[in-house]
Amino acid sequence: xxxxxxxxxxxxxxxxxxxxxxxxxxxxxxxxxxxxxxxxxxxxxxxxxxxxxxxxxxxxxxxxxxxxxxxxxxxxxxxxxxxxxxxxxxxxxxxxxxxxxxxxxxxxxxxxxxxxxxxxxxxxxxxxxxxxxxxxxxxxxxxxxxxxxxxxxxxxxxxxxxxxxxxxxxxxxxxxxxxxxxxxxxxxxxxxxxxxxxxxxxxxxxxxxxxxxxxxxxxxxxxxxxxxxxxxxxxxxxxxxxxxxxxxxxxxxxxxxxxxxxxxxxxxxxxxxxxxxxxxxxxxxxxxxxxxxxxxxxxxxxxxxxxxxxxxxxxxxxxxxxxxxxxxxxxxxxxxxxxxxxxxxxxxxxxxxxxxxxxxxxxxxxxxxxxxxxxxxxxxxxxxxxxxxxxxxxxxxxxxxxxxxxxxxxxxxxxxxxxxxxxxxxxxxxxxxxxxxxxxxxxxxxxxxxxxxxxxxxx
Numbered sequence: 143x144x145x146x147x148x149x150x151x152x153x154x155x156x157x158x159x160x161x162x163x164x165x166x167x168x169x170x171x172x173x174x175x176x177x178x179x180x181x182x183x184x185x186x187x188x189x190x191x192x193x194x195x196x197x198x199x200x201x202x203x204x205x206x207x208x209x210x211x212x213x214x215x216x217x218x219x220x221x222x223x224x225x226x227x228x229x230x231x232x233x234x235x236x237x238x239x240x241x242x243x244x245x246x247x248x249x250x251x252x253x254x255x256x257x258x259x260x261x262x263x264x265x266x267x268x269x270x271x272x273x274x275x276x277x278x279x280x281x282x283x284x285x286x287x288x289x290x291x292x293x294x295x296x297x298x299x300x301x302x303x304x305x306x307x308x309x310x311x312x313x314x315x316x317x318x319x320x321x322x323x324x325x326x327x328x329x330x331x332x333x334x335x336x337x338x339x340x341x342x343x344x345x346x347x348x349x350x351x352x353x354x355x356x357x358x359x360x361x362x363x364x365x366x367x368x369x370x371x372x373x374x375x376x377x378x379x380x381x382x383x384x385x386x387x388x389x390x391x392x393x394x395x396x397x398x399x400x401x402x403x404x405x406x407x408x409x410x411x412x413x414x415x416x417x418x419x420x421x422x423x424x425x426x427x428x429x430x431x432x433x434x435x436x437x438x439x440x441x442x443x444x445x446x447x448x449x450x451x452x453x454x455x456x457x458x459x460x461x462x463x464x465x466x467x468x469x470x471x472x473x474x475x476x477x478x479x480x481x482x483x484x485x486x487x488x489x490x491x492x493x494x495x496x497x498x499x500x501x502x503x504x505x506x507x508x509x510x511x512x513x514x515x516x517x518x519x520x521x522x523x524x525x526x527x528x529x530x531x532x533x534x535x536x537x538x539x540x541x542x543x544x545x546x547x548x549x550x551x552x553x554x555x556x557x558x559x560x561x562x563x564x565x566x567x568x569x570x571x572x573x574x575x576x577x578x579x580x581x582x583x584x585x586x587x588x589x590x591x592x593x594x595x596x597x598x599x600x601x
Contacts, residue, residue: 174310177342177350177377179303179384181235184428186224187383188417191295193217197406199251202397211252213406219295220244221267224423229270229433233322236271236300239431240278241422245292258292266422267293268431269300273322275329276300279435284443284454287461294329297389297410301326302375305340305354306384316341324356328369328391332481333360343374349385350377361481363460365398373410387412399476399483400460441596446473449491450600451572455593459487477589484585485578487593492563492571500534500565510540510561517542517557527591535594536563544577556580560590566599 195215200208220243228235245260264285269278278293279285304323307315317340324338338356345351355372373389389410397403442459445452448466455475464473470490477485495501501509503524511518519542527535537560544557560576576590 174312175345175350175379176310177306177352177379179306179382181225181228181237183382184224185383186222186417186420186423187299187414189219189221189223189299189412189414191219191297191410191412193219193247193296194409195249195406197393197404200397200403200405208397208403213249213251213404215247215249217247217292218244222417222419222421222423223299224420224428226268226428226431227433232320233271233273233304233326236269236276236304238269238300239423239428240267240269241265242267247292258288260289260292264289266427268435269293269298270435271300271304271326273325274331275326277440279439281431281436281439284438284441286443286445290442290457295410296329296391296408297327297373297387297412299384299387299412299414302384302387305338305352305375306377307340307342311342313342313345319354319356324358325360327356327371328358328360330358330360330362330367330369331478333358335359338371345379348379350379351375352377362395363398363400364478364481364483365396365401365403367393367395369393375412378415381416383414383416385414387414400462400478444473449572450570451491452598452600453593454596456589458484459589459593462486477586479585482582482585484582485576485590487574487576487590489572489574492573494569494571495565497569498567499569500536500571501563503536503538506536506561506563507538510538510559514540514542514559517544519543522558527595529595532567533597534563534565537561537591541580558583562590562594564594564597568599570599572597 195213197213198210199213200210203209222241223238226237226239229237242260242265247258249256263283264280267278267280269276275294276298278290301323305319307317319338319340321336324336325333327338336358338354340352340354343351343353351374353374358369360367370392371389373387375384375387378385391408393404393406393408395404440457441454442457443452443454446466458479459475459477462474462476465471472488472490475487476483507521518540521538521540523539525537527537529535540559542557543554545552546555556579558578558580562574563571565571574594578586
C-alpha cells in the first residue's frame with residue numbers, strides 16, 4: 143500500500159511541533175513568592191478600621207425563658223502603629239505600640255443608645271498577643287473595662303500578620319493557620335474546636351490576595367459560643383505589608399454569666415499603609431517599653447462616683463450589674479477564669495460612721511448572720527487587715543450551704559462567704575461579700591483582698 147502523502151498544512155504543523163519540542167524551553171512553573179511582615183520592621187503604619195455589628199441580644203427572663211432586643215453598632219478607629227520586639231514565640235511574638243487618634247463606638251440595643259469614646263489620656267497603647275485575643279494596656283495608666291472592650295478589634299491587623307504563609311507559596315496554594323491564631327481571631331477564652339484555612343487567591347508584581355475562612359467553638363465569658371469567620375486581605379508586595387482587609391464574623395452565643403446571648407454578624411474593613419509621620423512612636427518611646435508589662439499596668443479601674451469610691455482589680459473580674467443610685471445600691475462583679483465562674487462579689491456603700499470610727503465588728507457579725515439567715519453555719523475566721531493610710535479593713539469568713547437549682551432539682555452546695563468592711567478615716571464605709579465554693583478558693587488566690595485594699599474614698 144502506498145504511503146499517504148501529507149498535505150502542505152500537515153507538513154507545516156509537524157514542522158512547528160518539532161521546532162517547539164526542540165527549540166523552546168519547558169513551560170515555567172508558577173513563581174513562588176514570599177509574604178512576610180517581620181517583627182523587625184519598625185516602620186510606622188497608619189491604620190483605619192470600621193466595624194459594623196447587627197443582630198439580636200438575648201436576656202434571661204426567668205423560668206428558662208429569654209427576651210430579645212435588636213442590636214446595631216458602628217465603631218471607627220484611627221491609629222498609628224509600630225512593631226515591638228517579640229516577647230516569645232507564636233502569639234507572644236505579636237507586640238506593637240499604637241498611638242490612638244480616634245476610637246469611638248455608637249450602639250443601639252432596643253430603644254437604648256450608648257456612645258463610648260477612648261479617653262485622651264489613653265492614646266499610647268501597647269498591644270500584645272494572647273491565646274484568647276489581643277491584649278492592650280497603657281503603661282502607667284489604668285484602663286477601664288469599657289476602654290478595653292472598645293479596643294478589642296475584630297480582624298486586628300497584628301493577628302492577620304500571623305496568617306501569612308511561613309514558606310514561599312504559589313497562586314492557589316492553601317495552608318492551615320496555627321490553632322492559636324484561630325483562637326486569637328475568634329477571641330474565645332477556651333476552645334473545643336478551631337480551624338482556620340488560608341489560600342493565596344491571586345498575585346502579581348504589586349499585590350497578593352489571601353482569602354481565609356474558619357470556625358471556632360468554645361466559651362467566652364462562660365457562655366457557649368460558635369464563631370464563623372470569612373475574609374480576605376491584600377498584601378502590598380512593594381511595601382511588604384498588609385494594606386487592606388475585610389472580614390465577616392457570624393456569632394451565636396448562649397446567655398452567659400456576664401453577657402447576654404447573641405445571634406449576630408460583625409463586619410470589618412481596614413486600610414493600612416506607611417504613615418507620613420511617626421507621631422509619638424519614636425525610637426526612645428518604643429525602646430522604653432519592657433518586654434513584659436508591669437503588674438499594675440494590667441489592672442482595671444472601677445469608679446462609682448455617686449458613692450465617692452474607686453478601686454482596681456485584675457482583668458478576670460467583670461461587672462455584671464451596677465446600681466449606683468436608688469434601692470438597693472449594689473455592684474455585682476463576677477470572676478471568670480478560662481471559662482470557669484470562680485466567684486461573685488457584691489459591694490455596696492453602708493451608712494457612714496463618725497470620723498475616725500467604723501461599724502463595730504460585733505455589729506458587722508450580727509448583720510452578716512441576719513443577711514445569710516438559714517444558710518449560715520459558723521464563722522471560721524475574724525481578722526483586722528493592717529493598712530498604711532489610716533483605713534480600717536475587717537475580714538470575716540462565714541461558711542454554710544446554699545441551694546442551687548439544677549437539672550434534677552435544687553442542690554445544697556457548701557459555700558464560703560468572705561466579708562470585708564472597709565472604712566475611711568472620714569467615716570465613709572463600704573462592704574464586700576465574696577461568694578465562693580470551697581473548691582475554688584485556690585483560684586481566687588487573694589484577689590479579694592487585693593480589690594479591697596485598692597479602695598480609695600474621695601474626700
